[in-house]
Amino acid sequence: MQYLYALEQEAQIFLTSWPRGQEVSSIYVGGGTPTVLVSEELEQVLAVASAFPRASTIEWTVEANPGTLTLDKLRVLKAAGVNRLSLGVQSFDDTILTFLGRTHTGAEAKTAWYNARQVGFDNLSLDLIYAVPGQSLTSWRQTLKEALALAPEHISTYSLMIEEGTEFGRRGLTPVSQELDLAQYEEAQAVLQKAGLCQYEISNFACPGFSCRHNLVYWYNEPYLGLGPSATSYLAGERRTNVRNVSEYVQCLNQGRLPVADRESATPELARAETVILSLRLREGLSRRRFRERFGQDIGDVYSEAIHRLTEYNLVTMDEDSLRLTDKGLPLANQVAMAFLPNNPS
Amino acid sequence: MTSSIAYVRNFCIIAHIDHGKSTLADRMLEQTGAFSAREMQDQVLDQMDLERERGITIKLTPVRLTYQAQDGQEYKYNLIDTPGHVDFSYEVSRSLAACEGALLVVDATQGIEAQTLANAYLALEHDLTIIPVINKIDLPSANPDMAKKEIEEVLGLDPDSAVLCSAKTGQGVSEILEAIARRIPPPQGEVSDPLAALIFDSKFDPYRGVIAYIRVMQGSIKVGQQIRLLATGKDYEVDEVGFFGSDFIPVPELGPGDVGYLSAGIKDIQDARVGDTITDIDRPVAKPLPGYRHLRPMVYCGLYPQEASDYNLLRESLEKLQLNDSALVFELETSAALGFGFRCGFLGLLHMEIVQERLEREFNVHIIATAPNVIYEITTTDGEVLSMDSPAKLPPPNEIESFAEPFVRGTIIVPSEFIGAVMELAQEKRGTYHNMEYLDENRVVITYDLPLSEIIFDFFDLLKSRTRGYASLDYDYLGHRPGDLVKLDILINGEPVDALSLIVHRERARQQGRNLVERLRSLIPRQLFDVPIQAAVGSQIIARETVKALRKDVLAKCYGGDVSRKRKLLEKQKEGKRRMKQVGNVEIPQEAFMAVLKVK
Numbered sequence: 001m002q003y004l005y006a007l008e009q010e011a012q013i014f015l016t017s018w019p020r021g022q023e024v025s026s027i028y029v030g031g032g033t034p035t036v037l038v039s040e041e042l043e044q045v046l047a048v049a050s051a052f053p054r055a056s057t058i059e060w061t062v063e064a065n066p067g068t069l070t071l072d073k074l075r076v077l078k079a080a081g082v083n084r085l086s087l088g089v090q091s092f093d094d095t096i097l098t099f100l101g102r103t104h105t106g107a108e109a110k111t112a113w114y115n116a117r118q119v120g121f122d123n124l125s126l127d128l129i130y131a132v133p134g135q136s137l138t139s140w141r142q143t144l145k146e147a148l149a150l151a152p153e154h155i156s157t158y159s160l161m162i163e164e165g166t167e168f169g170r171r172g173l174t175p176v177s178q179e180l181d182l183a184q185y186e187e188a189q190a191v192l193q194k195a196g197l198c199q200y201e202i203s204n205f206a207c208p209g210f211s212c213r214h215n216l217v218y219w220y221n222e223p224y225l226g227l228g229p230s231a232t233s234y235l236a237g238e239r240r241t242n243v244r245n246v247s248e249y250v251q252c253l254n255q256g257r258l259p260v261a262d263r264e265s266a267t268p269e270l271a272r273a274e275t276v277i278l279s280l281r282l283r284e285g286l287s288r289r290r291f292r293e294r295f296g297q298d299i300g301d302v303y304s305e306a307i308h309r310l311t312e313y314n315l316v317t318m319d320e321d322s323l324r325l326t327d328k329g330l331p332l333a334n335q336v337a338m339a340f341l342p343n344n345p346s
Numbered sequence: 347m348t349s350s351i352a353y354v355r356n357f358c359i360i361a362h363i364d365h366g367k368s369t370l371a372d373r374m375l376e377q378t379g380a381f382s383a384r385e386m387q388d389q390v391l392d393q394m395d396l397e398r399e400r401g402i403t404i405k406l407t408p409v410r411l412t413y414q415a416q417d418g419q420e421y422k423y424n425l426i427d428t429p430g431h432v433d434f435s436y437e438v439s440r441s442l443a444a445c446e447g448a449l450l451v452v453d454a455t456q457g458i459e460a461q462t463l464a465n466a467y468l469a470l471e472h473d474l475t476i477i478p479v480i481n482k483i484d485l486p487s488a489n490p491d492m493a494k495k496e497i498e499e500v501l502g503l504d505p506d507s508a509v510l511c512s513a514k515t516g517q518g519v520s521e522i523l524e525a526i527a528r529r530i531p532p533p534q535g536e537v538s539d540p541l542a543a544l545i546f547d548s549k550f551d552p553y554r555g556v557i558a559y560i561r562v563m564q565g566s567i568k569v570g571q572q573i574r575l576l577a578t579g580k581d582y583e584v585d586e587v588g589f590f591g592s593d594f595i596p597v598p599e600l601g602p603g604d605v606g607y608l609s610a611g612i613k614d615i616q617d618a619r620v621g622d623t624i625t626d627i628d629r630p631v632a633k634p635l636p637g638y639r640h641l642r643p644m645v646y647c648g649l650y651p652q653e654a655s656d657y658n659l660l661r662e663s664l665e666k667l668q669l670n671d672s673a674l675v676f677e678l679e680t681s682a683a684l685g686f687g688f689r690c691g692f693l694g695l696l697h698m699e700i701v702q703e704r705l706e707r708e709f710n711v712h713i714i715a716t717a718p719n720v721i722y723e724i725t726t727t728d729g730e731v732l733s734m735d736s737p738a739k740l741p742p743p744n745e746i747e748s749f750a751e752p753f754v755r756g757t758i759i760v761p762s763e764f765i766g767a768v769m770e771l772a773q774e775k776r777g778t779y780h781n782m783e784y785l786d787e788n789r790v791v792i793t794y795d796l797p798l799s800e801i802i803f804d805f806f807d808l809l810k811s812r813t814r815g816y817a818s819l820d821y822d823y824l825g826h827r828p829g830d831l832v833k834l835d836i837l838i839n840g841e842p843v844d845a846l847s848l849i850v851h852r853e854r855a856r857q858q859g860r861n862l863v864e865r866l867r868s869l870i871p872r873q874l875f876d877v878p879i880q881a882a883v884g885s886q887i888i889a890r891e892t893v894k895a896l897r898k899d900v901l902a903k904c905y906g907g908d909v910s911r912k913r914k915l916l917e918k919q920k921e922g923k924r925r926m927k928q929v930g931n932v933e934i935p936q937e938a939f940m941a942v943l944k945v946k
Contacts, residue, residue: 139946160902176769178898178899182610203903218904218906218909224906232909232910234909239909240909277916278904278909331899333899335874335899338916
């Protein structure tokens with residue numbers, strides 16, 4: 001398959017100039033569903049990742065669709081060194097799954113989960129969706145209950161976003177009321193917290209020690225390398241996005257060129273704002289010390305006016321160590337984020 | 347020139363909107379060869395893009411045609427086109443005063459409509475010879491006999507004098523040209539009498555200053571002559587006179603009966619007012635020509651730049667528009683909600699819409715327009731009478747003794763099946779029944795006295811929709827009449843928003859207040875706190891709604907692949923916030939200020 005060959009070539013470009021001693025601390029194979037590949041192809045993809053020098057403590061996650069995750073593929077993943085799976089369960093309510101256009105059922109999701117456990121995966125995450133039109137608070141409660149019965153190490157709960165240009169946007173769906181959306185959000189917070197899963201990010205909950213280290217890199221606004229069509233990287237302060245089109249991607253690499261479609265170097269102002277906005281997604285918030293080390297200024301000085309105003313509205317709180325969203329601010333993070341964005345988009 | 351006065355014909359074309367006035371003018375230009383084929387473009391007389399698009403004439407553009415009549419004589423025809431909208435009826439009346447005859451165009455498929463009636467009466471008042479023209483006879487649904495019958499029964503004109511035509515195909519146009527020579531009388535006036543010329547329009551030319559369009563009634567006017575404008579009392583020396591072809595064509599002199607233009611170093615269009623009389627300084631006429639009236643705006647609204655930084659651009663654009671539009675007035679206005687802008691006065695709603703549209707299109711200024719209002723007369727408790735062009739300028743309620751508002755007599759022509767619907771609407775709009783007459787078995791003319799303030803909102807739209815588009819409307823100003831009016835204030839988060847105030851009838855204040863706060867609730871986005879929206883008369887709250895506080899506004903996912911895209915979403919959201927107007931702590935979108943327009 002030409003695509004997999006191109007992927008290897010892209011990795012090779014980076015590997016040839018890889019700094020001696022530099023180890024990869026986390027790998028995430030996802031975006032789309034890698035498990036649609038047949039076992040042999042999956043092995044090839046995993047081999048690309050294994051070519052990078054890995055830290056002994058590596059967190060290696062693969063995103064999996066319950067409908068395509070066979071026992072055979074689970075064994076391939078395990079053998080390659082993958083130690084974490086993220087299952088796109090979405091819901092255990094089959095009406096909701098049908099509405100979302102998912103091909104698996106709640107029962108199939110559970111089977112996939114037990115199979116993963118059986119193969120020996122001891123760090124499993126599942127994705128759930130709420131604020132789906134037609135989804136009652138009761139249905140959502142039931143899904144949370146069934147999810148907890150699987151004793152997951154990690155859960156992501158996403159409010160359904162009906163955006164222009166997406167399939168749901170085209171279906172002309174009316175979003176659920178903010179009140180119901182918030183009620184379902186608070187329900188998840190309460191139920192998961194009680195079961196020992198701590199909220200560490202706006203949409204993410206984990207048992208102690210099981211926060212997704214890979215995603216923390218994004219929220220700390222630290223560098224990462226992305227491979228594949230439309231993958232993005234953040235390297236030396238530059239955001240790169242690869243071409244979307246697969247044949248274009250293959251063509252670039254056949255000619256020995258990097259398949260980059262877009263590069264954007266953030267101004268220091270924008271880099272600061274992004275760091276604040278991304279870090280605030282975390283419950284631990286933005287570390288004032290880390291911000292100072294990175295930008296040479298104190299957050300309280302750079303954004304004094306915004307922080308003052310947001311504090312008045314009880315959306316953020318700041319102490320000596322960090323700037324954090326309050327319980328009220330967490331579901332209103334966009335309102336907070338806008339206050340930190342520079343006025344003129346660069 | 348004076349020797350040929352017997353072969354001059356001054357006339358205009360009057361019609362209801364869409365009855366084919368401009369198309370007929372085009373055909374006449376074509377058949378008399380006034381324009382070369384290259385210059386000929388459909389509806390040459392309507393020069394502005396906007397006029398072309400809307401299919402209506404706003405500005406009068408006269409033209410001279412040369413016609414070889416069947417009697418072997420060559421005639422000079424001065425065709426004066428007239429605007430077809432009630433907002434501009436004063437200009438129509440001045441154009442008529444410059445003519446001896448009028449072609450009254452009636453659509454053979456529609457018959458007489460409200461403006462046909464209004465214009466025909468106006469022409470009769472000016473003693474013009476009317477040649478009825480029944481147009482669009484090529485259409486399958488044409489009913490020339492019905493049109494003839496209406497011309498006879500409603501207007502009292504000889505139906506046999508009507509010329510049948512199709513301006514589209516050109517059929518009948520030569521008969522019309524011939525009828526003008528035969529039936530319309532030549533102008534009167536002695537060249538030896540003192541100069542009296544009527545200004546019936548004027549335009550601004552960046553190189554020559556104001557160019558006045560004139561009709562010489564008596565005496566003559568030539569280059570170098572010292573003239574006086576009687577209404578303004580200002581004196582000038584004539585630079586140039588001439589007549590209208592496809593361009594301005596200078597001549598040494600204009601004599602009695604002539605229609606042409608004049609330039610005399612007049613800098614400001616306000617100094618060459620439509621209806622004013624031009625005379626000679628050394629040998630003036632004893633009194634001005636009749637009918638002059640200083641044009642007063644009937645409708646006012648606030649115009650504000652969407653971006654505060656566009657204030658100067660807006661001012662300059664209004665100044666430029668005013669160069670060619672003496673009816674447009676404006677003065678600085680400050681709103682707590684909208685910042686610096688202008689209070690602008692217009693002849694009517696169409697005039698207002700045209701100005702707003704030209705600002706956006708020709709000058710590229712993005713504006714917020716507040717709801718239009720009429721001029722109210724207020725008698726204070728001290729007995730002083732004040733004219734108010736803005737609700738914001740009203741004295742406090744306890745200082746107001748009484749209110750008076752402008753009334754109009756609305757003439758509505760409608761098929762008889764809609765009589766009930768029209769009456770119901772007129773009552774809703776506080777109308778007082780005046781009269782009803784049958785035009786024929788099927789159509790009636792209904793007249794109601796109505797407050798102008800009701801007409802400037804949605805009266806015409808409602809009339810059209812409730813009569814399936816059949817009704818036509820025209821109205822005449824009647825003067826101010828006392829009314830039980832109050833100022834309706836809107837408070838957002840406890841603060842009165844000046845730009846949202848309205849003057850309404852006391853009995854309807856509650857209903858309008860309720861409608862307005864409901865609309866505002868749906869237009870104002872949720873904020874970080876509950877935002878009460880209240881309607882109040884004086885200190886009494888008469889309606890209230892609440893925009894509930896924002897509960898959830900967060901991106902569910904934000905991972906590596908998404909950072910740029912998500913940031914752009916936030917930037918877009920922030921830009922939307924920035925475009926809103928800040929009133930106290932509340933962000934109000936610009937559409938909210940237009941909400942008042944939609945209140946029933």
